[in-house]
Amino acid sequence: MYKRAPLNSTLCDFHVGSDGFLKVLPVYINHLLSPMLTASQFATEVHHITGEGNDAGVVYSEMQDHESEMESIMDRKTKEVIYPPFNPYAVDTGGRLKNLRESCNLEKVRDYHKKFYHLSNMVVTVCGMVNHERVLNIMETVEKEHIDTNPAHFPKPFSFALSGIKESSVHKVHCPTDDASRGSVEIAWFAHHPSELDTHSSLHVLFDYLSNTSVAPLQKDFILLDDPLASSAAFHIAEGVKCDLRINFTGVPVEKLENVAPKFFDKTVREHLEESHWDMERMGYLIDQSILNELVKLETNAPKDIISHVIGHQLFDNEDVELLRKRTNEI
Incomplete structure (x- = not known):
């Protein structure tokens, strides 16, 4: 199969100290669960047509570069081949330019947010020197504020089985490049x-x-x-x-x-x-x-190293604490 793969995960660090973090935490979660999603924000952040008739918007501009890269083109082809049609893992999460231009709109964004952005589909992971009691009190207040937005029934995402690849196949894709050789x-x-x-x-x-x-x-x-x-x-x-x-x-x-x-x-x-x-x-x-190398990571950036293990545990280990112990003892 002729193509390349992307790196598809990012961790963010907030250097604001424990007190600053605890003040920001409920504000940040509120932004996630109750964004304004106004028409002007959609136009600025997702897509609009400029006075010169050009497509623009933060997401559109980012995907414009992404969609024409060889790495992205090949990755989409890989996903198309190895995953069933309409499988979530096959989705280009930033959106395709054609869809951003022709079918994406504010109501779709609002509907999608309502369907997936709620406490039933959220895990909050805090890593660092913080007061546990204060964190739990903050989260209790956040939960009380947003609990009414939880849907009555919410099937767990990605709770499907994937069949294996039945046979080998070869696929070729043509990509734009600075070096055609x-x-x-x-x-x-x-x-x-x-x-x-x-x-x-x-x-x-x-x-x-x-x-x-x-x-x-x-x-x-x-x-x-x-x-x-x-x-x-x-x-x-x-x-x-x-x-x-x-x-x-x-x-x-x-x-x-x-x-x-x-x-x-x-x-x-x-x-x-x-x-x-x-x-x-x-x-x-x-x-x-x-x-x-693992010891160096633990000495120089322990929170980032540990939190990556915790996220993997929360996503895949079905709350098996022994697996968490094993993940965090990679050596």
Whole structure:
């Protein structure tokens, strides 16, 4: 499959101190649950036509750049192939330009907000040195203020099962680019459930071994050649009902696009079915480095590191506390 994958998660840091945070928290949640959603805000933030007849709006402008990027075009094609029609994971969350121009309107935004933005579909995660009692008191006040907006019946989102990919298929997409001599190749799979933490960690170790440093198999097989097949190779795992696993080769000469996947399976993967092709000393070194990197993250930005584990637990672990303990002890 010829395409690339996006990175699709972002964490925000608020450097306002504990007291400032506790003052901002109810205001911020109120903005989420009870926004004004006025016509002028829709025009400014989503879409409008300028006096010169041009399409404009913050969301429209952002998606204008996003929609024409090779990475985005390939990602949409991947989702189209591996997910069923109308599946939520296949959605381009910023919207498509055609729909933003022709069918998106303020009433649709208001209806969508009413359907999904309420306490039944919200988890608030607070990480840091804060007074627990004050946080709980604030949230109790927030709940009392907004509890009436909860729908009588609300099915849990993403509570469906995904079938596997029945057979391999190859798809080509044409993308705009500054260099028409080079393209990208992406290979995609469905993998494990995100609560299968041993598998998740094992795959990260495996991918580190295959792609990291100049002596990695993918570097030697595809990049550090007299006639390279690619300029980079990287793995990515996106958590979902089933984890979406992809390997991306970028900077591939267009005349060699069709050579990349066969070489990956017939050489890199096939060779590593043999025990003799594994450098276990290097594997141990990479694991040691991963542990050191994790310790550095805990020392330099513990809230961000911990909260990412907590969010994964809240989304996928069905309130199993043992899985939370395991997530936060990644070493």
